[in-house]
Amino acid sequence: MRNLKMILEYDGSAYHGWQRQVNGLTIQQVLEEKIAIMTGETVKVIGSGRTDAGVHALGQVAHFKTAVSLPDIQFLKGINSLLPRDIVVTALQEADPSFHARYDAKSKVYRYQIVHGPVRPVMLRHHVWFVPGPLDVERLREAAFHFIGTHDFTSFCSSHSDAPDHIRTLTDIRIETGRPGPIKIEMEADGFLRHMVRGIVGTLVEVGRGKHPVSDMPAILHAKDRRRGGMTAPPHGLFLKEVKY
Amino acid sequence: MRNLKMILEYDGSAYHGWQRQVNGLTIQQVLEEKIAIMTGETVKVIGSGRTDAGVHALGQVAHFKTAVSLPDIQFLKGINSLLPRDIVVTALQEADPSFHARYDAKSKVYRYQIVHGPVRPVMLRHHVWFVPGPLDVERLREAAFHFIGTHDFTSFCSSHSDAPDHIRTLTDIRIETGRPGPIKIEMEADGFLRHMVRGIVGTLVEVGRGKHPVSDMPAILHAKDRRRGGMTAPPHGLFLKEVKY
Numbered sequence: 378m379r380n381l382k383m384i385l386e387y388d389g390s391a392y393h394g395w396q397r398q399v400n401g402l403t404i405q406q407v408l409e410e411k412i413a414i415m416t417g418e419t420v421k422v423i424g425s426g427r428t429d430a431g432v433h434a435l436g437q438v439a440h441f442k443t444a445v446s447l448p449d450i451q452f453l454k455g456i457n458s459l460l461p462r463d464i465v466v467t468a469l470q471e472a473d474p475s476f477h478a479r480y481d482a483k484s485k486v487y488r489y490q491i492v493h494g495p496v497r498p499v500m501l502r503h504h505v506w507f508v509p510g511p512l513d514v515e516r517l518r519e520a521a522f523h524f525i526g527t528h529d530f531t532s533f534c535s536s537h538s539d540a541p542d543h544i545r546t547l548t549d550i551r552i553e554t555g556r557p558g559p560i561k562i563e564m565e566a567d568g569f570l571r572h573m574v575r576g577i578v579g580t581l582v583e584v585g586r587g588k589h590p591v592s593d594m595p596a597i598l599h600a601k602d603r604r605r606g607g608m609t610a611p612p613h614g615l616f617l618k619e620v621k622y
Numbered sequence: 623m624r625n626l627k628m629i630l631e632y633d634g635s636a637y638h639g640w641q642r643q644v645n646g647l648t649i650q651q652v653l654e655e656k657i658a659i660m661t662g663e664t665v666k667v668i669g670s671g672r673t674d675a676g677v678h679a680l681g682q683v684a685h686f687k688t689a690v691s692l693p694d695i696q697f698l699k700g701i702n703s704l705l706p707r708d709i710v711v712t713a714l715q716e717a718d719p720s721f722h723a724r725y726d727a728k729s730k731v732y733r734y735q736i737v738h739g740p741v742r743p744v745m746l747r748h749h750v751w752f753v754p755g756p757l758d759v760e761r762l763r764e765a766a767f768h769f770i771g772t773h774d775f776t777s778f779c780s781s782h783s784d785a786p787d788h789i790r791t792l793t794d795i796r797i798e799t800g801r802p803g804p805i806k807i808e809m810e811a812d813g814f815l816r817h818m819v820r821g822i823v824g825t826l827v828e829v830g831r832g833k834h835p836v837s838d839m840p841a842i843l844h845a846k847d848r849r850r851g852g853m854t855a856p857p858h859g860l861f862l863k864e865v866k867y
Contacts (some may be wrong), residue, residue: 386744433745457742467741496712497702500678500749616824 378442379453379594385437388463390503392611394430395437404428404514408439408575410458410552415452417579425478425485425620429572431612433504435488436467440478442575478620483569484548486619487574489610490559490583498559505559506614515555517585521550522561523594524577531601533576542569543601563618571608580607623687627695627717631680635748635858640677640682649673649709653684656704660697661690668721670730670865674817676857678749681712681829682732683865685723729793729812731864732819734855735804736827743804750804751823751859757830759799765829766795766807768839769822776816776846778821780854783810785815788846808863825852 385404393401397409408422415522446456453469460466482564490505492498493512498505527546536545550564562578580597589607590599597605630649630708642654653667669684692700698714705711714861735750737743743750768841780787795809807823825842828834834842834852842850 386741388744388747425741434746462742462747463744465744496631497710498709499633499708499710500680502633502707504745 378444378474379446379472380440380442380472380476381449382438382470382478383456383466384468384474385398385434385439386465386467387434387437389428389431389433393427394432395424401430404437405439408456409441410601411456412441412443413522414459415455416443418443418445423478424570425482425617427450428617429612429615432615432617435614436486436615436619436621437617438455438478438482438610438622440476445501453460466595474597476557481622482568482620484565484621485569485617486563486565486612486621487620488570488616489574489578490616491562491563491578492559496514500561504616506578506611508586510586512582513587514552514560514585516587516591517560517562517581517593518552520581520584520594521552523591523598524550524564528598529571529601530570530576530598532588532597532603532606533573533580534570534603535572535576536603538571541606544569545570545573565621574615575610575612576603576606578610578614582610623689623716623719624691625687625721626694627683627685627715627721627723628701629709629713630679630684630709631681632675632682632713632862633748634676634678636708637675639677640669640671642674646675649679649682650684650708652709653701654859656684656701657686657688659704661688662710663688663690667822668723668857670727670862671793671814674857674860675863677860677862678858679862681731682862683723683727683863683867684722685717687785689699689789708760708857726867727813727865729810729866730862731810731866732814732818733809733861733863734820735859735861736807736823737804746804749828751856753827753831755831757805757827758832759805759830760791761836762805762807762826762830763797764836765826765839766797768836768843769795769809774846775815775818775821775843777842777848777851778818778825779848780817780821781848783816788815790815790818810866819860820857821848821851823855823859827855828852 395404397405420441422441426557492505493508531543547566553561642650647830657665667686737750740751776788792811798806
């Protein structure tokens with residue numbers, strides 16, 4: 378059996394997230410069905426991790442096993458011709474038989490996009506969080522600095538997280554005011570808890586709007602209490618940008 | 623009666639163009655219906671010109687007359703709260719009673735967006751023309767130069783154009799290779815014929831792909847024959863960017 382590694386881009390607007398589920402179409406299901414049509418095999422596509430309903434990907438990574446010996450480039454073209462317009466395989470290549478998209482991931486990079494101001498965005502409406510009114514990006518930057526390092530992120534992740542612990546190492550967080558484009562908040566960590574990026578972004582935006590002072594950040598982080606963190610930013614501003622191995 | 627001037631942004635994907643018609647929803651109809659709800663009046667919204675089905679706008683201009691004396695900012699907020707998410711009024715202000723969005727327009731700027739390469743775009747799929755394979759942007763630039771000036775554009779506009787003449791003055795055409803973004807072709811003229819931007823872009827792309835030499839441009843232009851021009855580029859890469867008065 379060959380082990381094929383794919384890099385995927387998708388617009389999550391129309392899907393119930395990555396992972397197969399009984400009610401609602403998911404990215405994983407679409408991929409498995411289209412690959413099955415191509416190969417005649419029942420395949421299981423393993424992603425680097427789940428993305429929630431409405432969340433997008435620029436560089437999701439997944440792998441699957443197949444006995445079909447089609448050249449990689451033909452495989453890529455074939456899958457892309459079957460996939461709907463909101464999912465595309467940007468790269469496909471044979472990997473080591475032991476490669477595992479989830480277990481081997483060393484870190485992930487997420488991007489969150491925000492537009493603020495008096496007028497709601499139209500072209501980017503499915504890909505940014507619109508925050509009406511002013512937003513102090515310098516305060517956002519100062520607050521973001523406090524998240525870097527190894528912390529217990531309980532104050533920012535879903536209270537329904539079933540992870541054995543909430544300690545993660547955030548190695549980088551950078552904020553780009555892409556004027557005239559949206560504000561881009563990118564963060565890299567060895568792993569992310571459920572809703573963690575959205576909880577961090579929601580808290581940063583509350584700081585940027587003046588609801589919390591920047592100096593509250595350490596106390597919120599140390600509280601390890603979801604009720605102390607800010608709101609959960611909506612899913613449609615979030616992109617899984619890259620998975621590093 | 624007050625004469626209100628609006629600047630509009632819209633995603634044309636879901637509409638049958640600007641102008642009201644019997645079969646299919648249009649931007650003009652949506653605006654007239656929402657403004658009627660706000661004002662209780664039957665209003666006619668006059669745009670600077672039509673945009674075709676699937677074409678977008680970043681800066682369409684329109685005007686309408688009303689007896690309602692609501693402050694401009696309240697009018698703008700009210701209309702935007704009623705409009706669907708793919709249409710927004712970005713500015714609204716009272717204009718001179720004689721202002722006419724169509725007759726007073728001095729020039730228009732259109733933008734056309736192209737993505738080329740091996741992999742079809744996902745996030746931008748409704749807002750760019752995907753041209754598979756290579757495209758020589760330098761050749762595109764060289765060919766574009768020939769369009770500047772006062773010409774008869776019959777070779778590039780719809781053969782169903784009912785304009786009394788096909789002579790227009792193109793004052794500017796510029797091509798931006800917004801790597802990593804799409805290629806942007808922007809052009810300004812005193813007026814545009816039906817499908818003219820899309821005919822010029824389709825011809826430029828054929829030159830960029832090597833189907834015509836750059837040196838053919840003058841002959842194609844002088845032929846005044848639609849069959850000599852290149853294909854009509856699809857509507858979804860096109861944006862009405864600005865109307866100048």
